Amino acid sequence: xxxxxxxxxxVRGLSKVFGKHPQKAIELRNQGMKRPxxxxxxxxxxxxxxxSFDVYEGELLVIMGLSGSGKSTLIRCLNRLxxxxxxxxxxxxxxxxxxxxxxxxxxxxxxxxxxxxNFALFPHRTxxxxxxxxxxxxxxxxxERHKIAHDSLKQVGxxxxxxxxxxxxxxxxxxxxxxxxxxxxxxTVLLMDEAFSALDPLIRKDMQQxxxxxxSKMQKTTxxxxxxxxxxxxxxxxxxxxxxxxxxxxxxxxxxLTKPADDYVRRFIEGVDRARILTAESxxxxxxxxxxESDGPRTxxxxxxxxxxxxxxxxxxxxxxxxxxxxxxxxxxxxxxxxSIIPYLTQDFRKVPMDEPLHNLFAMFSExxxxxxVIDKQEQxxxxxxxxxxxxxxxxxxxx
Amino acid sequence: xxIPRIPLGDWIEGGLTWLTSEYxxxxxxxxxxxxxxxxxxxxxxxxxxxxxxxxLIALLCWxxxxxxxxxxxxxxxxxxxxLGLWNPMIETLTLVVFATMVAVVIALPVGIAAALSNRLYRxxxxxxxxxxxxxxxxxxxxxxxFFGIGSVSAIFATVIFSMPPAIRFTTLGIRQVPVELxxxxxxxxxxRGQKLFKVQLPxxxxxxxxxxxxxxxxxxxxxxxxxxxxADGLGSEVWRAIQRLRPGDGFEAGIAVVILAMLLDRLTQxxxxxxx
Numbered sequence: 001x002x003x004x005x006x007x008x009x010x011v012r013g014l015s016k017v018f019g020k021h022p023q024k025a026i027e028l029r030n031q032g033m034k035r036p037x038x039x040x041x042x043x044x045x046x047x048x049x050x051x052s053f054d055v056y057e058g059e060l061l062v063i064m065g066l067s068g069s070g071k072s073t074l075i076r077c078l079n080r081l082x083x084x085x086x087x088x089x090x091x092x093x094x095x096x097x098x099x100x101x102x103x104x105x106x107x108x109x110x111x112x113x114x115x116x117x118n119f120a121l122f123p124h125r126t127x128x129x130x131x132x133x134x135x136x137x138x139x140x141x142x143x144e145r146h147k148i149a150h151d152s153l154k155q156v157g158x159x160x161x162x163x164x165x166x167x168x169x170x171x172x173x174x175x176x177x178x179x180x181x182x183x184x185x186x187x188t189v190l191l192m193d194e195a196f197s198a199l200d201p202l203i204r205k206d207m208q209q210x211x212x213x214x215x216s217k218m219q220k221t222t223x224x225x226x227x228x229x230x231x232x233x234x235x236x237x238x239x240x241x242x243x244x245x246x247x248x249x250x251x252x253x254x255x256x257l258t259k260p261a262d263d264y265v266r267r268f269i270e271g272v273d274r275a276r277i278l279t280a281e282s283x284x285x286x287x288x289x290x291x292x293e294s295d296g297p298r299t300x301x302x303x304x305x306x307x308x309x310x311x312x313x314x315x316x317x318x319x320x321x322x323x324x325x326x327x328x329x330x331x332x333x334x335x336x337x338x339x340s341i342i343p344y345l346t347q348d349f350r351k352v353p354m355d356e357p358l359h360n361l362f363a364m365f366s367e368x369x370x371x372x373x374v375i376d377k378q379e380q381x382x383x384x385x386x387x388x389x390x391x392x393x394x395x396x397x398x399x400x
Numbered sequence: 401x402x403i404p405r406i407p408l409g410d411w412i413e414g415g416l417t418w419l420t421s422e423y424x425x426x427x428x429x430x431x432x433x434x435x436x437x438x439x440x441x442x443x444x445x446x447x448x449x450x451x452x453x454x455x456l457i458a459l460l461c462w463x464x465x466x467x468x469x470x471x472x473x474x475x476x477x478x479x480x481x482x483l484g485l486w487n488p489m490i491e492t493l494t495l496v497v498f499a500t501m502v503a504v505v506i507a508l509p510v511g512i513a514a515a516l517s518n519r520l521y522r523x524x525x526x527x528x529x530x531x532x533x534x535x536x537x538x539x540x541x542x543x544x545x546f547f548g549i550g551s552v553s554a555i556f557a558t559v560i561f562s563m564p565p566a567i568r569f570t571t572l573g574i575r576q577v578p579v580e581l582x583x584x585x586x587x588x589x590x591x592r593g594q595k596l597f598k599v600q601l602p603x604x605x606x607x608x609x610x611x612x613x614x615x616x617x618x619x620x621x622x623x624x625x626x627x628x629x630x631a632d633g634l635g636s637e638v639w640r641a642i643q644r645l646r647p648g649d650g651f652e653a654g655i656a657v658v659i660l661a662m663l664l665d666r667l668t669q670x671x672x673x674x675x676x
Binding site for chain 1: 581585590603
């Protein structure tokens with residue numbers, strides 16, 4: 001955690017004991033005992049033990065673990081639906097566990113929207129009224145909240161369903177309402193508690209994609225709980241892995257896959273690890289567009305704009321890859337009145353053969369990640385691999 | 401060995417006498433207020449010609465529950481009218497309506513409080529058991545020193561007897577609201593009041609209505625019994641029939657009670673369904 005990105009939520013030393021004598025359990029824990037022994041000795045259940053992590057501004061952090069790992073408890077500690085036993089949860093300078101009742105309400109209203117596993121929609125309210133709930137609670141004036149809720153329903157693709165009741169909708173649509181309710185609220189943090197787990201696999205994939213799209217638009221700080229590794233790999237910027245109420249590993253999906261912290265994590269990712277035999281070819285996507293060496297800067301820019309991309313691979317007449325043109329280089333070329341794009345090309349990208357093992361590709365995605373070019377023996381450009389495709393491919397391998 | 405008898409009855413009597421003498425001003429006030437209320441409601445219902453009220457009730461039934469109940473209501477009321485039991489029926493209806501209103505006004509807050517506080521729940525539930533299992537006639541006795549013979553005493557006894565289901569169902573309804581919906585309300589920062597009025601009460605409404613339905617039914621049965629302490633209405637018709645050994649008259653009044661009961665029951669049930 002040596003990054004210097006702004007931290008939205010800071011969790012330090014968080015523990016939660018279920019039972020009447022929490023301090024006893026904490027003492028035993030401090031003596032080095034684990035959950036089962038503590039339960040036997042004191043009758044107290046150690047739900048979470050000494051959890052520390054940061055949630056960065058704008059990231060999608062996945063908290064993942066199997067049932068009983070304490071992930072649902074953890075997310076409920078964040079907005080204090082469950083009281084904590086010890087530790088700090090600091091959001092914008094406020095320590096949530098010590099807030100007074102009124103300040104807590106204020107904090108929940110300002111900072112937290114929540115999406116629930118079983119949707120938790122209000123059956124007596126219409127879709128529109130459900131979406132308005134958070135705003136209504138905050139006392140937002142009627143016409144304004146109506147408009148905001150309407151917009152967020154539109155955002156999740158539920159336009160036209162405003163007057164329906166939740167029980168008239170399918171599971172996927174109901175969770176869209178849940179999402180709209182959270183988005184309309186415009187709190188600074190979005191908490192998603194196994195939000196897609198109750199949906200069937202196909203719809204779940206769709207929802208994941210949509211969440212990623214929304215996320216790229218809004219950059220909302222999101223804490224997402226799941227027990228599903230594929231889901232975690234697919235959507236998470238970073239993953240916190242929990243086991244028996246303790247943090248096992250924190251890292252990006254790549255780090256979890258390539259540098260598992262211990263045997264537990266290794267076993268966990270075993271299914272996914274079969275990806276080591278997968279190659280770049282399996283994750284390759286056809287190019288949306290390429291530029292030719294004879295193209296001028298204007299044409300190249302035009303192509304990029306048409307396909308909504310900010311860099312374009314340039315090939316010669318035999319489709320051999322000769323370089324990459326970035327959008328700002330192209331516009332510089334235009335300004336300078338250049339005829340050819342050749343002097344503006346960069347070689348600062350990665351190219352791999354078709355049989356390159358997939359796991360090697362992780363390390364190649366740098367901060368400013370261009371798609372990785374896939375070439376054949378004659379240096380001809382075959383396609384590209386983007387980060388999401390690698391993870392997707394790995395996830396699919398894990399399912400088999 | 402001779403164990404002395406515990407003078408439980410004496411204590412209760414002593415307590416009641418003390419209550420009556422200490423609070424006679426209060427009870428008299430309540431008595432006058434209630435009596436006025438009953439008279440006003442009674443007079444206005446009786447001021448309407450029979451056919452007009454019959455038509456109004458049938459219309460209400462048609463609006464809320466459909467044609468079948470409307471026809472049934474019209475036929476039943478017409479029979480009562482025909483038997484010459486119209487005015488006693490109105491008196492009974494007034495007592496029921498009044499007692500139910502009082503019972504519900506007390507029961508809703510009590511039921512809500514019992515649902516939200518476990519301690520209160522543990523206190524209130526045994527009291528409700530007591531209220532419901534105590535033979536209904538017993539309430540009639542202290543009612544007389546409090547409020548004198550007549551309708552007000554009848555209302556007092558009826559309210560006590562019929563209130564428990566409304567409290568119980570309200571508590572049950574609120575406690576049955578799924579935890580995750582409470583969590584959702586909490587997560588969005590709802591205050592206790594917002595949670596109650598926007599989530600818990602609306603969701604428990606069908607159950608609360610079922611409780612009110614029960615209360616109405618119990619009130620009706622008690623109002624008939626209350627004829628023993630001078631309440632007017634169909635009960636006193638039955639009572640008179642018993643004293644004069646006239647089974648025919650007794651059954652006529654009894655059938656009128658049944659018609660009224662069915663009418664009230666179906667009407668409140670339909671109210672419950674349309675709300676859902």
